[in-house]
Amino acid sequence: MIYKMPSLGADMESGILAEWKAKEGDTLKKGDVIADIETSKGVIEGEVYEDGKVEKIVAKEGVEYPVGTPLAVIRTEKDDDATIKKEIEETIAALSAPSGKEAQPQQEEEAMKTETAAESSASASEVPKSAAEEIFGTPAKAESRAEGERKPEVPVRVRATPLAKKRARELGVDLEELARKVHGKISAKDVEEAAKRMQQKGAVPSASKPDPMRMAIAAAMSRSNAEIPHYYLSTPINMTRALEWLRELNAKRSIKERILPAALMIRAVVKALQAVPELNGFWKEGPIVSPEIHPGIAIARRQGGLITPALIDAHEKNLDETMKALTDLIERTRGGKLTSSQMTRQTITITNLGDLGVEKVYGVIYPPQVALVGFGRIMERPWAEGDAIAVRKVVEASIAGDHRATDGRTGALFLAKLEKLLQKPEDLQ
């Protein structure tokens, strides 16, 4: 079996093989991490999808490879010596031709050959194709090839602190340019000094470069808006009881075991999806309902931008387990260590822009998913109860649905169920 550069989302073209986590001779189980892969979304733990022994590692650390490039050969139970020999030859051949960032522009043609070789062996591939990619293919790859000029002449690997990246965007400092001069990690101070030098030289700061992740998200969302007929629904939900219940629960617990309202809301969404499963799944020439619920949770990265990694098997988790999984997901996102499953298995997206103080969220569905649930900030609002008006803590819950898979009625049923569940928080434990 050939281990290839995985596709970690419809928007990924290539990745840097940051570090091999296994060595030749190691025995790996399905789900074990074989390599750390650096993408525009941070470092991802690349998992293997079958049990096997690492037979041959060919790809080099620190090199950027296009998605699908053979990187290593793993011997699984069904592989015989002849297959392994052929696979090793294939991998070496693919990597001996210059490709990825090390390639010079004039060698582009050879790089393309490499890619064709990689694609032709797709049958032996264990590349975890994201569901999105299966639908949309990888148009991004074709586009970048056509542009050509996107490849810098002498590429360098940029290593910079999050603050340095932020300052570079603000000051219009080219980090790649700076990386040629600075040894080791670029600090915010390096960026500021570079900006000062630019000013002294009278150079006009360039428009800050678009963030590659921002661009990747934008590309996926443009396709979503172009191809998915969205419908939007929203409803205010009285959270007073749920928050009161949570407060009492947390009062009995140590600070380390406290549950955030976000975990309770995720739990409620998961339960509501069990009642209205049509919203949990994909559109692939037709609707597919996923029996498992892996909600992608929108999490802000320190460096800027949002990622929506999957909270795997949320349907099997109680409230405490959901909070634990959410904590792990946030830590991994911010520490830059998500796994390839977390990057590719989302069945629906939950976005909570509450902390930024907005009242309502109308999201854009991440294809090929068919729905997105949004929560606004929990706000104190006038609320009619019987004949009286009282001040209550209220959250606006919204859903964006794919009209090909479901219609407004499905969305309305879901929101009604969600509302009901949040009135009986003790059942969400």
Added chain:
Amino acid sequence: MTKEEIKKTIVEAIYEIAPEHEGEEIPEKENLQESLEIDSYDFLNLLTALAEKPGVEVPEEDYGKVDTLEHMVDYFAERIK
């Protein structure tokens, strides 16, 4: 612990949970979550770190009393003594 020491501990804990602010001056009188753009998860993390050192657990109903750096220092100073 003096107020100065408490403040230093809090600021260090803030740098720990939000490293992008490392070395920055933390505004004394502004809402911490808003000025530092930290979410409820980060805020809980900050309080968890401070529960270990200086060793005071802030119950949820007191979150309003620790919303700014100044308030947080006062809150801990009163309870450490």
